[in-house]
Amino acid sequence: xxxxxxxxxxxxxxxxxxxxxxxxxxxxxxxxxxxxxxxxxxxxxxxxxxxxxxxxxxxxxxxxxxxxxxxxxxxxxxxxxxxxxxxxxxxxxxxxxxxxxxxxxxxxxxxxxxxxxxxxxxxxxxxxxxxxxxxxxxxxxxxxxxxxxxxxxxxxxxxxxxxxxxxxxxxxxxxxxxxxxxxxxxxxxxxxxxxxxxxxxxxxxxxxxxxxxxxxxxxxxxxxxxxxxxxxxxxxxxxxxxxxxxxxxxxxxxxxxxxxxxxxxxxxxxxxxxxxxxxxxxxxxxxxxxxxxxxxxxxxxxxxxxxxxxxxxxxxxxxxxxxxxxxxxxxxxxxxxxxxxxxxxxxxxxxxxxxxxxxxxxxxxxxxxxxxxxxxxxxxxxxxxxxxxxxxxxxxxxxxxxxxxxxxxxxxxxxxxxxxxxxxxxxxxxxxxxxxxxxxxxxxxxxxxxxxxxxxxxxxxxxxxxxxxxxxxxxxxxxxxxxxxxxxxxxxxxxxxxxxxxxxxxxxxxxxxxxxxxxxxxxxxxxxxxxxx
Amino acid sequence: xxxxxxxxxxxxxxxxxxxxxxxxxxxxxxxxxxxxxxxxxxxxxxxxxxxxxxxxxxxxxxxxxxxxxxxxxxxxxxxxxxxxxxxxxxxxxxxxxxxxxxxxxxxxxxxxxxxxxxxxxxxxxxxxxxxxxxxxxxxxxxxxxxxxxxxxxxxxxxxxxxxxxxxxxxxxxxxxxxxxxxxxxxxxxxxx
Numbered sequence: 148x149x150x151x152x153x154x155x156x157x158x159x160x161x162x163x164x165x166x167x168x169x170x171x172x173x174x175x176x177x178x179x180x181x182x183x184x185x186x187x188x189x190x191x192x193x194x195x196x197x198x199x200x201x202x203x204x205x206x207x208x209x210x211x212x213x214x215x216x217x218x219x220x221x222x223x224x225x226x227x228x229x230x231x232x233x234x235x236x237x238x239x240x241x242x243x244x245x246x247x248x249x250x251x252x253x254x255x256x257x258x259x260x261x262x263x264x265x266x267x268x269x270x271x272x273x274x275x276x277x278x279x280x281x282x283x284x285x286x287x288x289x290x291x292x293x294x295x296x297x298x299x300x301x302x303x304x305x306x307x308x309x310x311x312x313x314x315x316x317x318x319x320x321x322x323x324x325x326x327x328x329x330x331x332x333x334x335x336x337x338x339x340x341x342x343x344x345x346x347x348x349x350x351x352x353x354x355x356x357x358x359x360x361x362x363x364x365x366x367x368x369x370x371x372x373x374x375x376x377x378x379x380x381x382x383x384x385x386x387x388x389x390x391x392x393x394x395x396x397x398x399x400x401x402x403x404x405x406x407x408x409x410x411x412x413x414x415x416x417x418x419x420x421x422x423x424x425x426x427x428x429x430x431x432x433x434x435x436x437x438x439x440x441x442x443x444x445x446x447x448x449x450x451x452x453x454x455x456x457x458x459x460x461x462x463x464x465x466x467x468x469x470x471x472x473x474x475x476x477x478x479x480x481x482x483x484x485x486x487x488x489x490x491x492x493x494x495x496x497x498x499x500x501x502x503x504x505x506x507x508x509x510x511x512x513x514x515x516x517x518x519x520x521x522x523x524x525x526x527x528x529x530x531x532x533x534x535x536x537x538x539x540x541x542x543x544x545x546x547x548x549x550x551x552x553x554x555x556x557x558x559x560x561x562x563x564x565x566x567x568x569x570x571x572x573x574x575x576x577x578x579x580x581x582x583x584x585x586x587x588x589x590x591x592x593x594x595x596x597x598x599x600x601x602x603x604x605x606x607x608x609x610x611x612x613x614x615x616x617x618x619x620x621x622x623x624x625x626x627x628x629x630x631x632x633x634x635x636x637x638x639x640x641x642x643x644x645x646x647x648x649x650x651x652x653x654x655x656x657x658x659x660x661x662x663x664x665x666x667x668x669x670x671x672x673x674x675x676x677x678x679x680x
Numbered sequence: 681x682x683x684x685x686x687x688x689x690x691x692x693x694x695x696x697x698x699x700x701x702x703x704x705x706x707x708x709x710x711x712x713x714x715x716x717x718x719x720x721x722x723x724x725x726x727x728x729x730x731x732x733x734x735x736x737x738x739x740x741x742x743x744x745x746x747x748x749x750x751x752x753x754x755x756x757x758x759x760x761x762x763x764x765x766x767x768x769x770x771x772x773x774x775x776x777x778x779x780x781x782x783x784x785x786x787x788x789x790x791x792x793x794x795x796x797x798x799x800x801x802x803x804x805x806x807x808x809x810x811x812x813x814x815x816x817x818x819x820x821x822x823x824x825x826x827x828x829x830x831x832x833x834x835x836x837x838x839x840x841x842x843x844x845x846x847x848x849x850x851x852x853x854x855x856x857x858x859x860x861x862x863x864x865x866x867x868x869x870x871x872x
Contacts, residue, residue, distance in 0.1 A: 492726030
């Protein structure tokens with residue numbers, strides 16, 4: 148057995164490669180990005196020709212993965228938690244069609260919102276779709292679970308979810324890795340996946356019939372276990388990485404049921420309740436299990452958790468808030484520092500987004516009631532000082548459609564700022580709505596030729612933006628390209644002013660490479676030259 | 681034996697390279713290790729930190745508990761103070777003394793230095809100046825690692841040197857030598 152130091156994300160990627168993966172489908176999103184990147188850069192994956200190119204968004208990723216499963220092969224689709232919202236239609240219905248080759252839906256949740264706009268818990272989605280969930284507590288389990296999850300998926304003929312959180316995704320530990328297993332051959336599904344009502348009703352009953360098998364699998368799972376070391380006053384249900392914090396606080400002296408595979412094993416929960424005076428549910432994310440346990444045990448039984456305030460209602464678990472809930476709070480020798488200021492992230496020096504906001508602020512200062520609707524990417528930082536330019540940032544693509552809705556209501560100027568990758572992810576359909584309504588909006592597609600915020604992945608529409616906008620019906624003379632540099636400020640502001648004054652849909656594309664990828668490309672070029680010399 | 685280390689600084693200063701080197705050395709030494717990193721948005725000029733846990737026994741939590749860090753290794757003086765609540769009673773701060781000012785409300789520098797100096801165990805040094813004197817401004821993080829080396833304890837100086845050689849190997853011998861030189865300079869400085 149070889150030992151490798153791997154991020155949780157990397158352990159999942161390698162686990163998938165070793166479990167006979169044929170394709171990973173994903174759109175970059177923190178904290179899930181490194182899974183696909185690892186597969187893209189892995190020698191074995193390249194030799195086998197495992198599909199790993201980035202997708203345009205999570206919905207296209209989910210559907211392509213389902214297609215690969217239909218053809219009989221093992222597929223992995225990865226996303227951050229909010230990506231589940233984007234692919235929800237395909238995801239929920241993949242449980243109705245069922246799968247052929249194993250299909251894992253990897254959802255990386257971000258409690259505490261380190262890099263996200265909410266802390267929704269993907270386990271709700273799995274429950275909604277009625278499929279099993281694996282939730283690793285450490286990097287080794289993350290690696291091991293991928294193979295087991297594919298097997299379960301193929302045994303049940305259903306997709307399974309692998310749910311992780313930021314602290315596992317982005318934490319390294321040594322992982323024992325095994326030999327690689329071969330991929331499935333091509334073997335397209337024989338039965339119909341046509342979800343016409345008559346067929347869908349039948350398939351839905353089939354899904355319901357599989358629920359007992361899913362529960363049995365969780366009950367028998369090697370990843371769920373019972374530990375008895377406590378005095379019977381408090382039983383602990385520890386889900387995923389919460390198990391680590393419980394062990395950190397109490398060691399072996401607690402009665403614990405560790406949950407790393409769902410559906411929640413009801414018998415283990417009832418037994419824990421019988422053997423203890425009360426139960427504490429420790430889970431990272433939202434109180435998914437706590438609510439279920441309340442239903443299982445009824446009103447008379449004492450349940451502690453996030454809903455009761457024993458653990459914080461929001462934010463990620465830490466060894467500290469868990470230890471405190473378990474009655475052993477930390478001793479802190481030092482006071483907080485006095486000479487300390489917050490240091491929020493900011494746009495890089497020399498970043499083209501900076502010039503875009505400088506120009507927008509200059510031009511719009513002449514108007515009374517303007518709003519700039521923002522979107523998701525590095526350029527969301529334009530909301531912070533020194534620019535303070537944005538009125539909103541909600542979800543991928545919302546800048547264009549919100550600007551349109553506000554313009555419909557009479558707002559002028561109504562401006563959208565969206566990045567190149569976000570535009571192809573979810574902005575194009577909104578642009579079509581705006582064109583069809585001849586909405587009086589100005590759209591800035593700030594094109595840095597990459598998916599910047601997640602570290603510079605390829606952007607699906609590079610070199611296609613003018614063609615896409617014109618193809619969707621924006622008048623060619625109102626698709627304007629500028630180079631965002633301080634020296635071009637007079638030209639940029641003139642063009643912005645002209646297009647704001649134009650009554651209809653106009654698109655301005657400031658285009659200059661991201662500073663991070665530029666520096667990387669320069670380094671690579673230099674290294675290549677050195678190698679030649 | 682166990683060591684809980686908080687590595688911190690400002691996004692882009694190279695704290696993850698330090699983490700990678702300690703990680704390499706710990707793996708080779710057969711230690712248990714967990715290292716939680718920060719990726720994503722905060723890397724853009726914001727405060728960044730990494731929790732590094734090394735132990736001869738299995739480690740449960742990826743995160744260090746409040747009041748339990750043995751060592752804070754910081755690329756920036758104010759950032760070293762951000763994690764004071766994590767420092768144990770006998771813990772040490774090893775930090776660059778050179779402020780990185782990219783915010784308008786950076787604290788008064790003399791007051792900041794006074795607060796830092798009032799801590800029971802502090803090693804601080806202008807690592808950027810040292811790296812520049814050595815004509816390798818990019819190796820400031822290796823100077824810092826050298827300064828911290830005597831306090832890491834659970835790994836020897838030689839184990840860390842070997843790890844530097846492994847991590848920088850693909851960049852060529854000259855880069856390895858430069859980083860080892862910066863590391864040695866840091867060790868020397870921490871003894872002064």
